Amino acid sequence: MLHALRCYLLLVGAQARAQMQYRFNFFAQVFSMIATYMGQFIALSWLTDRFGSISGWKLEEVILFYALAILAWGFAVSLFFHLVSFEDQIREGLFDRALVRPLNPFVQLLAGQSPIAGTGQLVFSIAAFLWATGRAGVVWTPLKLLYLLGVAVGSALILGAALVTVSALGFFTRRTYTFYWSLVFPARQLVHYPLNIYSQVVQWLLTVGLPFAFINYYPAHVLLDRAADLPWPLLAYLTPLVGVVAFAAAYGLWCLGLRSYVGAGS
């Protein structure tokens, strides 16, 4: 376990050094983020302008949902986004290299990305989040900061679990990009809006099935001191736990995928 962690850090460090060999345009990346998120943000502001609120949520509050989702995504991209291109590794036979080394191939796969690649996204995410909490009038206390840390870790794990699942499906179908763009990407968009616009079934699905509601909707209630409005206030404190459970489940599926890949049990 310790050996795996040590190797993970060394391999990630190596990826970072490799990345630095290339011209890395931080500003181009931040620009991309602004272009990507600004469109949706403007659309949100038009809607709240016109209709006053979305299902009882003011613009500032909707922005907070949005910013929390972007923040979580910033961490997830830095750590896990390369899993989306796992099908290339399988197709080109590169993954076999991991299997002939005495280190858990999952650790080797996770360590396949430089964390620098997502810096632009991460810095933009943090800036957007700080701005949004300011506008939403979030009152910061040390306890809330600690809570936010737990939420950030939990959310990154929830999104990480989704990306690990995408790579696990790659073992079975030899496809990964399509699962990201057709499942994970739209599901991320779903939680950019307040969850209570959806029917009970969908809310339940986003809580239990694909638990993206724990990334922003429930935690935002705590930041806004409105946890009591939730049907079950405990939901707002479950993000880290849900993150760990989801990631473990995704890892389980990944191991099943690996078994199928090496031709066992088929």
Added chain:
Amino acid sequence: MEDVMITVENLRKEFKILRRRPGFLGTLRSLLSPEYEVRTAVDGISFTIRRGELVGYIGPNGAGKSTTIKILTGIMVPTSGRVVVDGLVPYERRVENARRIGVVFGQRTQLWWDLPTIDSFELLRHIYRIPAGVYKQNLELFTDLLGLGEFLNTPVRQLSLGQRMRADLAAALLHNPRLVYLDEPTIGLDVVAKERIRRFIKEINRERGVTIILTTHDMQDIEKLCERMILIDHGRVVYDGPVEEVKRRFGQHRILVVDLEGAPEEVSVEGAEVIRRENGRVWLRFNRDEISAAQLIHRVGQRYNIVDLTLEEPEIEGIIARIYEEGV
């Protein structure tokens, strides 16, 4: 049994290939009730390899070579059969097996593409938990034997193919594996680079007693390195024995090259087959079990005026090519 490194008994590997149905409903039906075709890649292979052997494992593309190697390295689980490598079943104890073996895939590097060569070695040191003393000693030895010094600090992507292959070989041996799989280690290299790689392979086999399984399409590799070769085709072993024996067993055909005076229009000799012509020079293939060289020369001499002649011994290259084409 002490000196046995690899035991393979009745190894079979079948692949199920999903039969696709066209159209939306077809895809839906394929998901609900999949229909498979079975393709047999390895069809009952058996062999044993002793410690310290250097064995050529060869066969045409699609013969089942790489499937066998994948099973031996633990990347793939066979459909049936028994495989024991150094006392372990590789696909059941993959990680433990990985610690004891070294692998070089000639076509794909094991090294970190964008980093200096030495960085890859350092990373492998940690992954394989190589003791500092062993690492230092091996690195010095390989640097010396393979001449790595000139490019240890060059990023792998900037290395020539020959340099990269040398670095890959060193990387696969840093942790003192008892068994090494080399898959096409000389592919795409020039003659000089090939020689260097071959000398090194021979050296580590002799001096360190490392067992080596070599797959290659270059018959020179086999002739210069291996005493024994296992030839497979259509998932079965078609030959397993000394390299020299192949020539005797499959090399009944020899070729007589004669220069004929006046370049006759048509050349035909009973008991031999004209396989090539260039003006007056004619290549005649004959089976030495049916006719001796002296008899054939006599026959040719009766019909034509021979200016010059040479007798070509069968090259292993040609023999293997014939086995690939015609089967045993």
Added chain:
Amino acid sequence: MRVFAALVRQGMKVMLAYQWENYMGLVGNFAFLLLFSALWSALLRGDPEAQARMLSYVFIGQLLQNWTFTPTWELAGRFRMGDVALELAKPLSLPVRVLGDFLGRNIVRVLRALPAFAAVGFLMGIRLPDWPQFGFFLLSAGLAWVINASLYVGITLISLWTTYFDQAHQILDFLEGVFSGFYVPLWYMPPALAAIATYTPFPGMFFTPAAIFSGGLQGAEALSALAVQALWAGGSLLILYGIWLGGVRKMTVMGG
């Protein structure tokens, strides 16, 4: 024209091979449909007429996504691999070949999507527009394809002369996202911005056909929107052609 038809058939064949991607794409479509229908139902609670119109709008919008899908990243990938010189050597110009290929793929995508959309549309109670209106819709959808394909292929060809192609692509994505009506139709934009947007090519990429289908643009309004769209379809083709010619000149002078 016969050559173009052959290109289209080729594109259809390519798309037929992408089964997984195609059906997974439908899952994505319905997730977005779920999102937007929930959002507009919540926003327009108490105005059943506007609600029905927006449901129809977001429904047809997702089907149109299949029609105007342009996988320009494949093209960009080919350029990055350095195959551009090869592209120049071919007798038929690159934009024509790419447009033919995309059209073929889009036809297959839409045909494959139709049964599922018909079922979902039936469940949602979506009504097809009556005859001249439906004809306007088909015409508008055709023009939307021309604008989308030309602008996106054009933006991809910018990579022939500048390394800022990714940024150019994102600016187009951004403008399309905001002004095409994908998130918010022109009806609910701030009026001043909507008035400006009307004369840009962006509503023609999405809003015009969707609004005609849902009955939000009718009669003279629909005809004038179609006219603007037709002008921009011609304009987009000219822009594409201009970028291509510029790229070719740069390639042949600078030697790539």
